[in-house]
Amino acid sequence: MTGKITLRLLEGFRAVMQAKTVTAAALVLNVSQPVVTRLIRDLEENIGFSLFVREQGRLKPTAEALILYEEVQRSLISVDRILQSVEMLRDGHQGYLQIAAAPALALSFLPKMMAGFSAQYPGARLTLHMHGSETSLNMVLSGMCDIAVVMLSMRQSGTYGERILSGRMVCVLPVGHRLTQQATVGPWDLRGETFLSHPHVLDTRLQIDALFAAHGIQREMRLESQISYSLIELVAAGAGVALVDPLTATLYRGDGVVFVPFDPIVVNHYSVVTSSERPPSVLQERFIEQLKKSLYDTLAPEYRVVGG
Incomplete structure (x- = not known):
């Protein structure tokens, strides 16, 4: 019966197999040589058989170690991918956003803005749906989309979303x-x-x-x-x-x-709507941040309505 096999023990084993020596493995793991030696010893004790024999001052993997390494390598590659995904999610570089938008925004403004956002966050997947403002709003409220970029009245904007900018017709x-x-x-x-x-x-x-x-x-x-x-x-x-x-x-x-x-002046209010039922992801926050800046930079200054 084997003991507890931790991820750290497997990482130490993989490092020795790949680096060939304890000294080199310690450099890879950024730890001391005694730490690597203890990791290998603890792993051998937990699995119940030897993984290395020492020949002429060097560690030589046993037949069992070679077989185990193939399995460990496959498993740790998956773990590495998971950790990479975690890091990308944390930094907003990965995820999936469904965006619904009114035609005035979906036909010209959003394609360029989304292209720039995608170049900055290549791990993100974005889908754009074009609908009227009311339909786009309802798609977010019903959970069918993550973000709606719409033109709402002052009353609707305050109730359902955040007004980004106002402009005159x-x-x-x-x-x-x-x-x-x-x-x-x-x-x-x-x-x-x-x-x-x-x-x-x-x-x-x-x-x-x-x-x-x-x-x-x-x-x-x-x-x-x-x-x-x-x-x-x-x-x-x-x-x-x-x-x-x-x-x-x-x-x-x-x-x-x-x-x-x-x-x-007849005012158009440009608003962004997200679900009140769940907190926004990092990717959503990054997208909305860039959306606000791009919209302000794009709308001609002579058409902007301050405090509209």
């Missing part, structure tokens, strides 16, 4: 439009224009409708899209004018449109 005009030279565009400027809009399910649509109604402005509305990028492309195609979120306006690289700040 931007009017999109075709090149050559009569309003492109103005510093801002207001509801009264858009009287008689064909207006391209987000659908009613979005909170910003309700704000915009209320604003135009308050000014007694009726709009000719023919086309709708949930996605700001699509609205911009419709404007470029000559279908009308639109109001879009500031991040999409900042990142748009196409031709044929001009962006002008809208006044009165």
Whole structure:
């Protein structure tokens, strides 16, 4: 019957087998020679047979030691991998994140941000899901995703997540439009224009409708899209004018449109949501930290709303 075989005893045995001498093994383990000698002696006592014989001042492994070494090597390689995984998890370099995001964030901003994050943390696996803000929020609350990056109203942001940044909506005009030279565009400027809009399910649509109604402005509305990028492309195609979120306006690289700040200010709040049921992993914390910095650095300063 064998005694207790500890990981440390096996590490000492492996070091002697690989280094060939007690002196060299002690250097590998960063211990003294007597410590290595005691590890081998304790292991032999626990397993009940000799592992080495001394010939001409050198340790020669027995046949049993050679067989045991193969098993020990396989086992310790697995342990080494576990320890490496532990270290990577502790430092946030390994793990799996599922991220749900609103189209305004998932189409342009997040791919670049995630590519940079993946290069910094190559052991991490990231999955991006694109849904509306409400759906993305519910995916986190139901445990289907780890992080939601969304555009929520002030009330929702305070309840479910952390508001990262706020920005003002931007009017999109075709090149050559009569309003492109103005510093801002207001509801009264858009009287008689064909207006391209987000659908009613979005909170910003309700704000915009209320604003135009308050000014007694009726709009000719023919086309709708949930996605700001699509609205911009419709404007470029000559279908009308639109109001879009500031991040999409900042990142748009196409031709044929001009962006002008809208006044009165209609605010978009960019928020990050995580589960309140479980603590965030180190990887989640690293991701959110980089997300905040990237979003602030990306959004055009003229569109930011301080304290919005």
